[in-house]
Amino acid sequence: MRSAVAKTESGPAIQRVRPIGSVPAKQGQEDEDAVRPFLKWVGGKRALLPVLRAHSPASFHRYHEPFVGGGAMFFHLAHKRKLPKGAVLSDNNERLIRAYRGVRDAVEDVIALLHDYPHEKNFYLKMRERPIDKHSDAEVAAWLVYVNRTGFNGLYRVNQKNQFNVPFGDYANPRICDADNLRACARALHGVELRVEPFDLIAERAQKGDFVYFDPPYVPLSTTSSFTSYTSSGFGHHHQQKLADVARSLKAGGVHVLISNSSAPLVRTLYREGFITVEVQAARSVNSRGDGRGKIVELLMR
Numbered sequence: 001m002r003s004a005v006a007k008t009e010s011g012p013a014i015q016r017v018r019p020i021g022s023v024p025a026k027q028g029q030e031d032e033d034a035v036r037p038f039l040k041w042v043g044g045k046r047a048l049l050p051v052l053r054a055h056s057p058a059s060f061h062r063y064h065e066p067f068v069g070g071g072a073m074f075f076h077l078a079h080k081r082k083l084p085k086g087a088v089l090s091d092n093n094e095r096l097i098r099a100y101r102g103v104r105d106a107v108e109d110v111i112a113l114l115h116d117y118p119h120e121k122n123f124y125l126k127m128r129e130r131p132i133d134k135h136s137d138a139e140v141a142a143w144l145v146y147v148n149r150t151g152f153n154g155l156y157r158v159n160q161k162n163q164f165n166v167p168f169g170d171y172a173n174p175r176i177c178d179a180d181n182l183r184a185c186a187r188a189l190h191g192v193e194l195r196v197e198p199f200d201l202i203a204e205r206a207q208k209g210d211f212v213y214f215d216p217p218y219v220p221l222s223t224t225s226s227f228t229s230y231t232s233s234g235f236g237h238h239h240q241q242k243l244a245d246v247a248r249s250l251k252a253g254g255v256h257v258l259i260s261n262s263s264a265p266l267v268r269t270l271y272r273e274g275f276i277t278v279e280v281q282a283a284r285s286v287n288s289r290g291d292g293r294g295k296i297v298e299l300l301m302r
C-alpha cells in the first residue's frame, strides 16, 4: 500500500493513506466475501478491511476484539487463517454475544428457526415484543438475525427497559437466512471465547505479543457539551479517555494495539502521545437517514 508519512509541527507522525476507493476494485473482494459478518452492524468495518490489515501486526499470539459488533475484522482474520493462537471476542451487548454463541454452538438450529420466520410486518412486530432473553442462545441468534435483516436499516436500538424498538424496514426481499454464510461463521467461531463484558477488562487478559483491535463507538464529529456526560451510544468523553489509557498501558506492556475512531479533535488529542496516527478515507453514511454516502476521514492509531 502506498503511503506517505508527514511529521507535523504539532507532534505525532501522521500517515495519509491512499483512499480505499483507489484500491483496485477486485483486489481481495471475492476472498473477503467467503465469510461475512452474519449481522449488519452500525460502524461495521468491511469497507476498511484492506487498510486495517495493512496496519495490523504480521504475526501475534491471541486476538482480542473488545467492541466486536458485527465482527468484520474478526471474520476477515479468521478467513485468512491469521488466528492460529485463538481469539476472544467481547461486547457489553449481552444479546449480541449470546447470538454469537448460538451461531457457534447450534448453527443448524439457528438456520432451522430462520427458515420458519416469514417476512411479514405483523410477524416482525410480534418478534420485536418477544421476551427473547428467556430463550436459548440459538433462539437469540435467530431473533437477532431476523430483526437485523427485516428492521429499519439493520439498526439495533432499545428503550430504557432494554426492549428492542426499531420499526419494520419494509424491504422488498431481504435475505433472512443465508445458511452457507451462517455455517461459515460457525466454523470461524469454533473454539473462540465469547464474553459479555465492558471493554476495560481487556487490561486483565491481554498478554505480551497478543493483538487487540478496538473499534469503539466513535467520538461524534460535532461534539456538543453534552458529549462530556452522555451520548446516544452511552459512550462519553470519560469512556474515550479510559480507552486511550487502557490502550496506552497495553502497548507499554508489549501488546499490539490498533484503534479506529473518528477524526474528531478529541481523538487526535487523546492519542497524541505514544501512538502513530494514520488518516484513512472511508466510505460512510454521512447523514442520519443513512442514505447519503460519502468519503470521510477516519483515524487509526497504533
Ligand SMILES: C[S@@+](CC[C@H](N)C(=O)[O-])C[C@H]1O[C@@H](n2cnc3c(N)ncnc32)[C@H](O)[C@@H]1O
Pocket: 041, 042, 043, 044, 045, 046, 066, 067, 068, 069, 070, 071, 072, 073, 090, 091, 092, 093, 197, 198, 199, 200, 215, 216, 217, 218, 235, 239
Ligand atoms: C462501532 S461498534 C463495533 C463495530 C464492529 N467493529 C463491526 O465491524 O461491526 C461498537 C460496539 O461496542 C459495543 N460497546 C459500546 N460500549 C461498550 C463498552 N463500554 N464495553 C464494551 N462494548 C461496548 C457496542 O455494543 C457495539 O457493538
